[in-house]
Amino acid sequence: MLKRFFILCSGVDKDIVESCANGEQNKYAGIGATVFFTAIMAFIASGYALYTVFDNPYMAIGFGIVWGLLIFNLDRFIVSTIKKRDKFSTEFWQATPRIVLAIIIAIVISKPLEIKIFEKEINAVLLKQKNDMALSNKKQVSNFFKTDVDKNKAELDSLKSAIKSKEKEVSNLYTSYITEAEGTAGTKKMGKGPIYKEKRNAYDLSVRQLDSLKNANAKIIAEKEIRAKELQANLDKKVSETQPVIDGFDGLMARINALNKLPFIPSFFIMLLFLAIETAPVIAKLLSPKGEYDFKLEDKEMGIVNMLTQNRYQSELQKKTDAEIYDKVYAEIKEDRELFQYKKKGAMELLKLQADGFVEKQKKSM
Known part of the structure; x- marks a missing residue:
């Protein structure tokens, strides 16, 4: 049963091959098995590739089945249309377009499976790229809000600086009138003389000015601080809104680009493996000697040509x-x-x- 199925996969004439010896039937059963398992790998590769794009298993399986059947039909057609000739060069030139097609199919099949095999390494590359993109995105968003943030901060710093400057002035006036009373500075006469009164009046005036300045600036400072929080909240919101785009940067194209950043040799040998598998039916048909099936097929074709x-x-x-x-x-x-x-x-x-x-x-x- 299995042998008949693989012979069917090889694309040979069922009536002719059944009249051939058992060894000839086994040869074409082997070719058909290669065609079948190549289609299975095409199904797995295309299904995984589509799953990375749409993240939907049902769609991936459906497309994988269609793609696997397409590759199966192509391989079966390629093998069945290569006929044995008297000269190898004639057979080779006849098979050249089919070999080129087999190479293209092998590359298409191998790439998604390479992505799966090197998934951990690709994830590491993607993580680094995502981090770089996140930093770059945050920098761009910060630059977008930079003018408003800097202006608000400068105004807030200016208000606080004016209060500190006034506080320093009050502190200096306080030290001045105290030292004058103690006789350690100024006129160096202990007691509360006229100079002391002048300095005390200047201090009292400065304290009132400081209180007035604090009262006047307190409301503005509060508004500026609220504005600073709003700007920071808007910046964080913008970053959080764009972050899902960066987190979703792991589609098929991103993974292919990440795969290309990995060492070339391992990926190349995997592609060669699939290339060998895909071209195996064609190469086997070319290298195999002209057998009983080929003679009977040629005889049947010659009979039709003669008729x-x-x-x-x-x-x-x-x-x-x-x-x-x-x-x-x-x-x-x-x-x-x-x-x-x-x-x-x-x-x-x-x-x-x-x-x-x-x-x-x-x-x-x-």
Whole structure:
């Protein structure tokens, strides 16, 4: 049962191969098995490739089945159309387009499976790329808000700096009038003299100015701090909105590009493996000697060719003979006097009718 199925996969003529020896049947069963398992690998590869794109197992399986059947049909067609000839060079040139097609199919099949085999290494490359993209994205978003953030920060710093400057001034005035009272600075006379009173008045005035400045700036500072939080919240929101796009950067094209960043040799040898598998049926057909099946197929084809050649010759001969017969028949009819008189009578009647019709038309037009 399995042997018959693989023979069916090889694309050979069932009636002819069943009349061949067991060894010949095993040869084509092996070729058919290679075609079948190549289609299975094509199904797995295409299914995984589509799963990485749509993340839908049902769609991936459906497309994988269609793609596997397509590859199966192509391989079966390639193998079945290669016929053994008397010269290897003739067979090779006949198989060259099919080998090129097999190479293309092998590359298409191998790439998704390479992505699966090197999945961990590809994930590492993608993680690094995502991190770089996240940093770059955050930098771009920050640059977008930079003008507003810097302006708000500068205004906030200016308000706080004015308060600190005033506080420093109050502190210096406080030290000045205290040291004047103690006699350690200023006039260096202990006691609360006129100079002390002037410095104390200056300090009191500065304290009132500081309180007024704090009251005036407190509301503005609060607004600026709220504005700073809003700007930071908008920045974080923008970053969080764009982050899913970066997190989703693991599709088929991204993985193929990541695969290309890995060392070339391992990927190349995997592709060679699939290339060997895909071209195996064609190579096996080319290298195998001309067997019983090939002789019987050639004999059957020659019988059809001979029959068609004979039919074509008979058709040409019949056409030539019929032409000669009709030439003689019409030559004899040409000499028949009775037929001539009958034809003449009909022609005369037709000419009279035409003449009468012409006269009637002339009368109507006058």
